[in-house]
Amino acid sequence: MKDKTTALTSFMKQRKMGLNDLIQRFSTNAYGCKHPEVTSILNLSPPQEAELMNTNPSPPPSPSQQINLGPSSNPSAKPTDFHFLKVIGKGSFGKVLLARHRTDDQFYAVKVLQKKAILKKKEEKHIMSERNVLLKNVKHPFLVGLHYSFQTADKLYFVLDYINGGELFYHLQRERCFLEPRARFYAAEIASALGYLHSLNIVYRDLKPENILLDSQGHIILTDFGLCKENIEPNGTTSTFCGTPEYLAPEVLHKQPYDRTVDWWCLGAVLYEMLYGLPPFYSRNTAEMYDNILNKPLQLKPNISNAARHLLEGLLQKDRTKRLGCSEDFVEIKNHIFFSPINWDELNAKKITPPFNPNVTGPNDLRHFDPEFTEEPVPSSIGCSPDSTLVTASIKEAAEAFVGFSYAPSMDSYL
Numbered sequence: 145m146k147d148k149t150t151a152l153t154s155f156m157k158q159r160k161m162g163l164n165d166l167i168q169r170f171s172t173n174a175y176g177c178k179h180p181e182v183t184s185i186l187n188l189s190p191p192q193e194a195e196l197m198n199t200n201p202s203p204p205p206s207p208s209q210q211i212n213l214g215p216s217s218n219p220s221a222k223p224t225d226f227h228f229l230k231v232i233g234k235g236s237f238g239k240v241l242l243a244r245h246r247t248d249d250q251f252y253a254v255k256v257l258q259k260k261a262i263l264k265k266k267e268e269k270h271i272m273s274e275r276n277v278l279l280k281n282v283k284h285p286f287l288v289g290l291h292y293s294f295q296t297a298d299k300l301y302f303v304l305d306y307i308n309g310g311e312l313f314y315h316l317q318r319e320r321c322f323l324e325p326r327a328r329f330y331a332a333e334i335a336s337a338l339g340y341l342h343s344l345n346i347v348y349r350d351l352k353p354e355n356i357l358l359d360s361q362g363h364i365i366l367t368d369f370g371l372c373k374e375n376i377e378p379n380g381t382t383s384t385f386c387g388t389p390e391y392l393a394p395e396v397l398h399k400q401p402y403d404r405t406v407d408w409w410c411l412g413a414v415l416y417e418m419l420y421g422l423p424p425f426y427s428r429n430t431a432e433m434y435d436n437i438l439n440k441p442l443q444l445k446p447n448i449s450n451a452a453r454h455l456l457e458g459l460l461q462k463d464r465t466k467r468l469g470c471s472e473d474f475v476e477i478k479n480h481i482f483f484s485p486i487n488w489d490e491l492n493a494k495k496i497t498p499p500f501n502p503n504v505t506g507p508n509d510l511r512h513f514d515p516e517f518t519e520e521p522v523p524s525s526i527g528c529s530p531d532s533t534l535v536t537a538s539i540k541e542a543a544e545a546f547v548g549f550s551y552a553p554s555m556d557s558y559l
Contacts, residue, residue, distance in 0.1 A: 221294035223301065226254060228527045231520045232308075232513050238299070241526060242306060242507070251507040252291065255302035256526055262300075285494055286337040288357070288367040299526075307365045309358030309502035310512025312418075316353055320421045324452060325485075326499040327418040330356070331411065332486045333364035338407045339474025347403070351410035352391050353417065358512075362498030389430055390423040394438050394462045408469035408477065412459025419448055424460055438462075455482040 226243040233240035238257035245252065291303045312330065316322070322330070334356060341348055350368065357365040393409040416424040425436035442460050444453050458468030458480070469476050478488060490496050502512055510518050 221292060221301075221303075223296065223299075223527045226252070226527060228254070228522045229508075230510060230513075231517045231522060232510070233517055234520075239523075239526070241522060242510070244507075251306045253304045253306045255304060257300040257302075259295075259298055259300060284337060284340045285492060286333045286364045286366055287340070288365050304367075305365070306507060307357045307359050307367070308504050308507065308509060308512060309360055309362060311354055312356040312358065312364075312414075313353035314512060314514065315358070315500070316418065316421070322418045324419065324449060327415060327452075328482065328485070329496070329499050330364055330418065331415045332483055332488075332491055334366065334414065335411060335474065335477045335483075336488070336492055337364070337366045338411065339477070342404050342407070342473055348407050348410075350391075351407060351414055353414060356414070358498075358500075358502055360502060360504045361494075362501045363494055389433065390426060392434075392437060393464070395464050397434055397438055403464065404473060405464045405467045405470050408459050408467055409461075409464075411477070412456055415452075416456055416460065419452065420445070424456075449482075451480075451482040451484075455480050 225246055227246055228241045228243045230242045231239050232242050232253065233255075235257075238255065238261070240253055240255045243252050243254045244250070288307065289305045291305070293300070293302050295301065334351070338348055338351070348366070351366075355366065355368045357367055359365050391410045391413045393406045396406060413423050424442060425433055425440060427433040427436060442457060444456060448456075455468070461467040464470065468480065477483070487496070504512070
């Protein structure tokens, strides 16, 4: 029990570290670099290596490299429209804040990103990809919705649905694992969201409990679309090395082309974690964990049903051409015997009562957010527009790189 607790504590700390930071650690660790699997993974082509290691960051993009998604649809929105109340999340490029609109008193989660930080790490394409994917998500019950976006000279703002039932990761931490009916309910809602993204030729690529939220009723909401890959046809592939270490599929580690079945591998890893408390090939030694993902057979303890066992074996199939979902995508998942108790029409209509109710009392109830975030003071710079006379040349260049970021939905999207 002591060993398991130590492993769990180590796991919680390690998974907060991004893939870039992890690879950077390997690059300075002589023992880690000698491991053959790690050497293979780190032996990237020069462009990938520069992107992942950030050893020699490039200057901000020149005008010819700037992202232009067309004219701004919402030029009137500004930070002073909001009263920023609490920090509820943090990432590499900024923060997520609970905010109340000063005019309509509605609560939103506002993601505020620093342009200079994004450009320094050459991540503007991922940010714009997230924005593009959010624009397509307004129709699905288990995907976070974007109300609109806008920008100032130095920051980008996503105005998103406010979801305060807590991360699935948070609830897993508290309860260690879930009973099978609860895990099935969450897996079904996640699969429905992934199936919808695939129908739009979008591969999610970064499914993990931290990116899965519960709403105030206990339904799943998938968030954080920064690693989504657009325009992947049913038989199309991509090859970018990205994701979260514990959930990387074997084909990604092998640096082989991969397709939408990478999301079904991740669903298998999350389902396994919900049932057992740790990801399927987890090790405190990341080199060993990568070796496990590539080479170790899946081991399932006998305390789950045969249907769950069969589903996990299908999703966590190392050969993507034999993985469940390879030929008919979501249809194969939906028709699996493990999900036979699920009425999918009722599920998508949110007519199935969730197995767990977060019991939040209202928007100001932050009990399911990490105090590490909520106790942090709200930066005064978040809610004000910079004085144009103080904007430097570098910030102007950053602003120009995100022309067309701003977005406001047409009235039709609400009908």
